[in-house]
Amino acid sequence: MSASHIKVPAAGQKIIPGQPIPNNPIIPFIEGDGIGIDITPVMIKVIDAAVDKAYDGQKKIHWMEVYAGEKSTKLYGPDEWLPKETFDALKEYSVSIKGPMTTPVGGGIRSLNVALRQELDLYQCVRPVQYFQGVPSPLKQPELVNMVIFRENTEDIYAGIEWAAQSEAAKKVIKFLQDEMGVKKIRFPETSGIGIKPVSIEGTQRLVRAAIKYAIENDRKSLTIVHKGNIMKFTEGLFRDVAYKLAQEEFGAELIDGGPWCKFKNPNTGREIIVKDAIADAFLQQILLRPAEYDVIACCNLNGDYISDALAAQVGGIGIAPGANISDQYACFEATHGTAPKYAGQDKVNPGSLILSAEMMLRHLGWKEAADLVIHSMEAAIADKIVTYDFARLMDGATEVSCSAFGDAMIARM
Numbered sequence: 001m002s003a004s005h006i007k008v009p010a011a012g013q014k015i016i017p018g019q020p021i022p023n024n025p026i027i028p029f030i031e032g033d034g035i036g037i038d039i040t041p042v043m044i045k046v047i048d049a050a051v052d053k054a055y056d057g058q059k060k061i062h063w064m065e066v067y068a069g070e071k072s073t074k075l076y077g078p079d080e081w082l083p084k085e086t087f088d089a090l091k092e093y094s095v096s097i098k099g100p101m102t103t104p105v106g107g108g109i110r111s112l113n114v115a116l117r118q119e120l121d122l123y124q125c126v127r128p129v130q131y132f133q134g135v136p137s138p139l140k141q142p143e144l145v146n147m148v149i150f151r152e153n154t155e156d157i158y159a160g161i162e163w164a165a166q167s168e169a170a171k172k173v174i175k176f177l178q179d180e181m182g183v184k185k186i187r188f189p190e191t192s193g194i195g196i197k198p199v200s201i202e203g204t205q206r207l208v209r210a211a212i213k214y215a216i217e218n219d220r221k222s223l224t225i226v227h228k229g230n231i232m233k234f235t236e237g238l239f240r241d242v243a244y245k246l247a248q249e250e251f252g253a254e255l256i257d258g259g260p261w262c263k264f265k266n267p268n269t270g271r272e273i274i275v276k277d278a279i280a281d282a283f284l285q286q287i288l289l290r291p292a293e294y295d296v297i298a299c300c301n302l303n304g305d306y307i308s309d310a311l312a313a314q315v316g317g318i319g320i321a322p323g324a325n326i327s328d329q330y331a332c333f334e335a336t337h338g339t340a341p342k343y344a345g346q347d348k349v350n351p352g353s354l355i356l357s358a359e360m361m362l363r364h365l366g367w368k369e370a371a372d373l374v375i376h377s378m379e380a381a382i383a384d385k386i387v388t389y390d391f392a393r394l395m396d397g398a399t400e401v402s403c404s405a406f407g408d409a410m411i412a413r414m
């Protein structure tokens, strides 16, 4: 067994699900690879300042570093990408935040990000996409973009069940498909890699249920089920059908003009919530041309990955796109973007995405006042045109500042 490297902060208290949030919670964080080294300390500094200011020193997060990715291999040993004590800490302390982690393309290790989501069963990937006044955008009316993506986070082709072309395993699977399943459509069976796309009724139900509850609690006007069910009938098509059925059976939605669209009244506000669907390719053009028509989005894992970055681009890019991975017990907050390796260690990139992920975390803890301060100070810095390179290159008259200076500009405006 490898040595322990996690130092538990002496003064903090554990968050225990179902119990009130202590004033001094211990929050584990993973610094992350690549630009993790730049954005994570800035996020911590900004969040500490917001909490201190909002609660006059009465509340304080006790950050506890836990290790994954490249940093972990240096501490624990060359093959220790996700040590057991990291998993254990993320579970034990229940609310955490992480920087991005590298996944090599083609070969090498499988995604540590995906492994974490699977191991903790963080089945909801929640990514709000909203416009901040003054942010550069390719849209004429970016203020019309206000969506929240609920991406299924544990299933789909993203789960990484696949076999390399020409491997014994791929040959075996292809032979099984041909001999026992009557499959005749594999165009080049000798040289095909094979991937499996599991999409389940339970997995879809729990994700869509969470999305609809969110729509109710936040008085949103519609839920759009985004899928490619015309082509992948028994996976993406299943996702669509199960989502509609759940809206009807659990939330009392009634068909509109014979369906499949349906609607129900928000029990809290009496406002109608429309449940509709869109095929993923057409959806990607609609969100550019008619963003106001979309609100809460529910989709399978891979579609959610693509939609997240595409939508982020409409309101400033992935430098400012936050996210949360949530289960019924645990929550692990993380930016939408990756490790942007060419910028690593340059104190250059936008820390906004991770800061806004932490802002979601503050709201999750019920620390609304501190979360509001984060939003207001970011809006104020952007309004003063003090921005990192990604915004500066698209804005007239902007002052380009470093990653850490942007954090300081936020703190100065709290």
Ligand SMILES: NC(=O)C1=CN([C@@H]2O[C@H](COP(=O)(O)OP(=O)(O)OC[C@H]3O[C@@H](n4cnc5c(N)ncnc54)[C@H](OP(=O)(O)O)[C@@H]3O)[C@@H](O)[C@H]2O)C=CC1
Residues within 6 Å of the ligand: 035, 099, 100, 101, 102, 103, 104, 113, 318, 319, 320, 334, 335, 336, 337, 338, 339, 340, 341, 349, 350, 351, 352, 353, 390
């Ligand atoms: N959850 C996670 O941990 C994720 C991990 N990854 C991993 O990250 C690695 C790199 O992936 P890659 O495809 O390059 O995608 P990245 O998201 O890392 O970066 C793509 C581009 O997005 C822009 N960008 C990203 N982050 C920021 C930021 N904070 N501020 C400003 N601009 C930013 C940059 O654009 P520009 O060049 O125009 O300046 C960058 O080159 C891969 O190994 C991938 O698997 C990817 C996504 C999520």
Ligand SMILES: O=C(O)CCC(=O)C(=O)O
Residues within 6 Å of the ligand: 101, 102, 103, 111, 112, 113, 114, 305, 308, 336, 338
């Ligand atoms: O795990 C990775 O490397 C990529 C993950 C990703 O792009 C995402 O979850 O949005």
Ligand SMILES: [Mg+2]
Residues within 6 Å of the ligand: 305, 306, 308, 309, 336
């Ligand atoms: Mg992605």
